[in-house]
Amino acid sequence: MNDISNFSGLSGSGASELFQILRDGRPRTRTELADLMGLARSTITLRIEALMDLGLVGYVDDAISTGGRPSTRIALKAGSKVVLGIDIGASHVRVALTDLLGHRLKENSQSIEVSKGPDVVLECAVNLGKELLESTNHSLSDLLSVGVGVPGPVEHRTGRPFNPPIMPGWNGFDVPGLLKDHFNVPVLVDNDVNIMALGERNASWPDVDNMLFVKIATGIGSGIISNGRLQRGADGVAGDIGHIRVHNGTGTPCHCGNLDCLEAVASGPAVAKKLRALGHEANSSEDVIALVSSGNAEAVHAVRQAGRDVGEVLSACVSLINPSVIVIGGSMTLTGEHFIAGIREVVYSRAIPVATQHLRIVQSGSGLDAGVLGASMLAIHHAMSPKHIDALVNGLKSD
Incomplete structure (x- = not known):
């Protein structure tokens, strides 16, 4: 998914446009690149050299010879530079080190409550x-950027959480600033459901190109992919379906x-509360999952109804957004088909046939990996x- 700005021949260094061609990882000769860009080979060579100086591209094995001297091919050096993905949940932090093609090199996690505050987490x-950098023989100079997902609303322009209900002490905190002080690279922050939508889609x-990712766990929210791009809305809260009223x-x-x-x-804690009222020992989503797994009829009924409630809201979303896929993620999906069956029951019966x-x-096929991905x-x-x-290229010129 290329969620990036459009580029043109008028871009600052010219090398960036060449890089956008090479970022798919496919090796190409200078002649192929010159033909694709409509530029002289000498100009292509200068731009390749700039990208090589940054360690982003390099030579690969010779092209197949047709009788003369084989042409040298250039390709993205996917493993030379890395990024960090950080998934902050209500009770965990997961971090993955990834190459430039999205392949995870190594990851680690730790249980920690987000309520401990931003400094600790x-x-x-x-x-x-x-x-992770040290264990994979990478240094901070190999790191290009850091992506972060947090379990609450985020002001996209600044990367600061705002009024996050389960994140005491995080409101307005400069998450990008703190992390940049440690890693000295750009830091991008978004809410966890948007992040999971990106990971699931990739x-x-x-x-x-048109997908809705819905997370049902301690909270409920959705990430919207429309025309191949993540939609955040005017204030970064597009997809906040958890606060739509249900009948x-x-x-x-x-x-x-x-x-x-x-x-x-319909969230995990909400279903657990209903089951406690019926006399069951249920204090969390995990307890609900355990009761359903044991075949408890009242738990199965409660989960199915929660799915119907989610389906009520999603049926309206289907008419508004017209996705081709709705992906359901979060801990409540671990109750098996009961939850998703309730969603399907209502969506397919209420939304107009042309939309369904x-x-x-x-x-979700990514499961718990969606956030860090x-x-x-x-x-x-x-x-x-x-x-x-x-x-990066302009930085080289100024050195």
Whole structure:
């Protein structure tokens, strides 16, 4: 998924446009590159040399000879530079070191409550990231960017969380600034569901341009891919379906201050609360999953109804966004088909047939990896964008 700015022949250094051609990893000769760009070989050579000085491209094995001297081919050096993807959850931090083609080199994780605050949690992330660099024989000079997902709303322009309900002490905190102080590279921050949408699409649906990723766990939210691009909206809260009111509520208060929000009715903790009222030992999503796995009929019914409640909101989303795939992720999917069956039941019966005739509603293929995969992709998209490549080339010129 190329979630990057458009580039043109007028871009700052010219090398960035050449790099956008080579970023697919396919080796090409100077002649092929000159023909693709409509430029002289001498100009192509200068731009290749600039990218080589940055360590981003290099020579590969000789092309097949047709009788004369074989042409040298140039390709992206995917493993020469790396990015870090950081997935911060309600109770964990996962960090992955990834090459420029999105292949994970190594990852690590640690259980930690996000409620401990940004200083403690981000220190954990920094330590995990530096350990990964060291254990793979990479230095900070090999790192191009860092992508971060957090479990709350984020002001996209600044990368600062705003009014995150389960993140006390994080409101307005300069997450990019703190991490940049440690890694000295650009840091991109987004909410966890947007990040998971990027990761899921890259891993499982690279050819799908219109997709909705829905996470149902402690909270409920969605990430929107439309026309191949992640949609954040005017203020970065596009896809916040957890606070849409559902008809099945019984006056249930939500932490946002309203009643009968989808999150207050159908999230993991909400289902656990309903089961406690029926006399079951259920204090978390994990307890709900265990009850369903044991075949408890009341738990199965509660999960199926939660799926219907989610389906009620998604049926409206289908008419508004018209996705070809809805991917369901988060811990509640571990209840098996019961939850997704409830979603399908309502979406396919309520949404207009023209919007559902080709619609697929599926469980996430990336599972718990979606967050860290998406954070890595966010970092890669920035690191390989024309603007960033131009900045790196201009930095070489000024040295």
